[in-house]
Amino acid sequence: MAVLTCRGLRKEFGGHVVLDGLDLTVAEHQVVALIGASGSGKSTLLRCVNLLEELDDGTIELDGEEISDPRVDPDRVRRRIGMVFQSYNLFPHLTVLQNVTLAPRRVHRRARADAEAQARDLLDRVGLGAKADAYPDRLSGGQQQRVAIVRALANQPRLMLLDEVTSALDPELVGEVLAMIRDLKADGMTMVLATHEMGFAREVADQVCFLDSGRVVEAGPPGQVLGEPTQPRTRQFLRRIIEAGRL
Amino acid sequence: MSLLAYTPSAAQRRRAAYRRRQTVRSVLVAAASTATLGTLLVLAVTGAPGWDRVRESFLDPAIARDALPAVLSGLWLNIRLLVLCAAGALLLGLLVALLRTLRGPVFFPVRALAAGYTYTFRGLPLIIVLYVLTLGVPGLRLQGMPPVLVLGGLALVLTYGGYLAEVFRAGIESIHPSQLAAARSLGLTYRQTMRHVVLPQAVRRVAPPLLNDVVALQKDVGLVSLAGPIDAVRAAQIATAQTFNYTPYILAGVLFVLLAIPLIAVTDWVTLRAARRQSGG
Numbered sequence: 001m002a003v004l005t006c007r008g009l010r011k012e013f014g015g016h017v018v019l020d021g022l023d024l025t026v027a028e029h030q031v032v033a034l035i036g037a038s039g040s041g042k043s044t045l046l047r048c049v050n051l052l053e054e055l056d057d058g059t060i061e062l063d064g065e066e067i068s069d070p071r072v073d074p075d076r077v078r079r080r081i082g083m084v085f086q087s088y089n090l091f092p093h094l095t096v097l098q099n100v101t102l103a104p105r106r107v108h109r110r111a112r113a114d115a116e117a118q119a120r121d122l123l124d125r126v127g128l129g130a131k132a133d134a135y136p137d138r139l140s141g142g143q144q145q146r147v148a149i150v151r152a153l154a155n156q157p158r159l160m161l162l163d164e165v166t167s168a169l170d171p172e173l174v175g176e177v178l179a180m181i182r183d184l185k186a187d188g189m190t191m192v193l194a195t196h197e198m199g200f201a202r203e204v205a206d207q208v209c210f211l212d213s214g215r216v217v218e219a220g221p222p223g224q225v226l227g228e229p230t231q232p233r234t235r236q237f238l239r240r241i242i243e244a245g246r247l
Numbered sequence: 248m249s250l251l252a253y254t255p256s257a258a259q260r261r262r263a264a265y266r267r268r269q270t271v272r273s274v275l276v277a278a279a280s281t282a283t284l285g286t287l288l289v290l291a292v293t294g295a296p297g298w299d300r301v302r303e304s305f306l307d308p309a310i311a312r313d314a315l316p317a318v319l320s321g322l323w324l325n326i327r328l329l330v331l332c333a334a335g336a337l338l339l340g341l342l343v344a345l346l347r348t349l350r351g352p353v354f355f356p357v358r359a360l361a362a363g364y365t366y367t368f369r370g371l372p373l374i375i376v377l378y379v380l381t382l383g384v385p386g387l388r389l390q391g392m393p394p395v396l397v398l399g400g401l402a403l404v405l406t407y408g409g410y411l412a413e414v415f416r417a418g419i420e421s422i423h424p425s426q427l428a429a430a431r432s433l434g435l436t437y438r439q440t441m442r443h444v445v446l447p448q449a450v451r452r453v454a455p456p457l458l459n460d461v462v463a464l465q466k467d468v469g470l471v472s473l474a475g476p477i478d479a480v481r482a483a484q485i486a487t488a489q490t491f492n493y494t495p496y497i498l499a500g501v502l503f504v505l506l507a508i509p510l511i512a513v514t515d516w517v518t519l520r521a522a523r524r525q526s527g528g
Contacts, residue, residue, distance in 0.1 A: 050432050079434035089429035093447045102443060103433035155433060 003028050003063060003159050003190045004049065010057035011044055011214075018044045020214035021058070026159070026192055031185050033201035033222070034194040036211035037237060042194035043086075045211070046161045049192070050083050063158060079107055082152030086164040088144040090136040090151070096123065097132040100151045107155070115154075122150045126180055142173030146180055153184075160184065162193035166200075178204075198241055202226050210234045307494045314486040314495035321482035322502050328400055328468040328478075333461045335404035340411025345441065347412070348419055361412070368409035373467060376402040381474030399471030407464050414456050418449035455518035462510050466503065479503065 004026040011019040019041045026032050034042045047053045049060055051067065051074040060068040067077045090099050100119040104110045110118075123129045126146050136144055145165055152160060162181065166174045178200050184191065185204055195201050201208055201222060208225040210218045210233075218231045229235050255263070292298060346354075346361040368376070380402040381395050422445050430440040450457075472481035479502060483495035 047428075052428055052431065075431075075434050075436050078432055081432070083429075083432040085425065085429060087425060089425045091426065091429070091444055091448075093451065102430075103435065106439050106443060107434040151433070 001028065001064065002026060002061070003030075004192070005061040006045070006049070006058065007060075008058035009045065009048060009055060009060070011041075011048060011053060012056050018214050019048065019058075022211075022215055024192075024209065024216060026190060028190055029188045030206045031189075031191045031193070031204055033205035033208045034192065034211055035196075035198065035201060035208060035225075035237075040211040041214040042211055043163050044214075046083065046163050046192065046194060050081050050161055051077055075107075079103075079155055080158045082155055082157035082160040084145070084148050084152050084160070084162045084165050086167050088136075088141070088148045088168070090144055090148055092136055095133050095135055096128065096139070096147050099136070099147060100154050103151070103155050119150070119154055122153060123147075126150060126183075140173060141169045142176045145169065145177050149177070149180055149184075158190065160189055160191045160193075162191060162195075164194050164196065166195070166197060198226060198238075210237065212237070303492075305493045305497055307492055310486075310490055310492045310494040311498045313490075314483065314498055317477075317482040317486055318479050318495060318499050318502065321477050321479035322499075322506070324476060325465070325468050325478050326506070328396075328403070328471065329461075329465050332400050332403040332407065332468055333464055335400070336407035336411050336464065337457065337461075339404055339408030340413075341415050343408060343412035344415035344419060347416055348441075365409045365412050368406050369413070371406070373402065373406045373470060374473065376406050377470055377473055380405075381471070395474050396471065396476050399474050399476065403464065403468060403471070407460060407467075410460055411457060414453050414460065415449070418453035419445055421452055422448050452521065455514060455521060458510070458514040458517060462507060462514060465507060465510065 002025050004024070006022060006024040009019045009022040009024075010017070018039075022041065022045060024032070024045070034045065036042055044053060048055055055068055058068070059066055062077065062080065066072070067074075090096075091102070094102065097116060097119055100122065101112070101115040104115040104118065105112060108115075120129060120132055123132055126149075128143060128146060128150070131139060131143060131147070136147070139147065145168075149162075149165070165181075166177050169177065174197070178197070181191070181193070181200075182204055193201075193205075203222075205222050207219060208222045209216045210225055210229070210231070212233050218225055218229060218234045225234065226238065229238060295301075343361045343364060346357050347365075349358060377399060380398045384398060385392055385395065419441075426444055426448070427440055430444040431437075435443065469478040469480045472478045477485070479499045480496075483499040486495035487493055
């Protein structure tokens, strides 16, 4: 069964149409990569799925439940979805451990010792155990982003939304974050990731969706969308990416 | 490479020696100019034609000694009022700021009330609020009317709460929306987001201006004496009226400055720390 089903999503910002009847289905354990130029609607789509933006039309289903229904409690929905942002958005006044345990303790009402043990275990697994008591400003960008991923995972989400998680990183730090996402895929995590890393999309995604003007213009296995695109707009986009030396 | 093996180059040694010489020179220049200016000031004041009379009527040690107990007991009232009113105004300010950030149609009256409060009490002179509360309200002759000191304190809390509310609100609104998005995406409710993510950061950011307002409050708490209670300045005024000598005022002023120094020092320290935190990255 599909974990996520989006039908006919529409979102406008002050008369500017960002999502224009977008459809997307994500099956369990599937990794879907969203590619497309800036402003094509990738981030807006992810924010709509997490109910951070109000839809102007269309429906979103999570595990068969329509979460775009206004009667649904958004806080309950967001607990089941993990989101990671381009700019990490760690809480600067909290240590790494407090960042990771905030939601388990306050949202899931888990005991402090219990939540900290789980957090330390997760941090150890990604090699950040030694940073548990550090504040975010003492960490490199790559480390901060890995903490942000751990923070989202601590909620044991059904679905992870990754919004250009490597775009703000120095090139030599991108690898450690991508390695973590690779491990998540190996663990069977269902993920939707907006990315500019075409090589990574090709490697990790089960499906690549090319977005343009708020619609999915072309979708399919990465080899097909990135290797033999059929739509002229996809070809044009990929040609520019190749010219920029990013593929 | 070990630290011990390192010896500075000749160029670095020359630079270091030059900087040492410059430092010594700056200290000497500062000392000399301070001494000169100080001497000139002392000479100008003590050499003035009316100096002897001014010294008699403003700086009489015997009168200062006599007035000290009364002024000190007045100052004790200032201190107690300051602590209670500062706590009250900070709480009220925080509450009003939070009410003003509530969203949604249900909260419209609350928002309007909070906004109306900050507009009114920031515009209204403290003295008028004091008179209305300490003279007008008891005039209603209601049962269980609190003593005039409590009413005066309430006037201070209401007035300063309006200023502090706006400082708190500026702090809350300075927190980047991405922090809210991150907190909400974890499933935290609006209240939890405020409590655990927004407020801790906002309060840290506005701690310097908040403390600055507390320093200002320290001087204004004495105004309750308009309604009867005797604070340090009022005690000095009474002593002055008895002796026809202004020394008690100078005494009260010195005590006020001494009282303010620790508070101002804390404010400076907090400001410096906040600046360091922001630039430290």
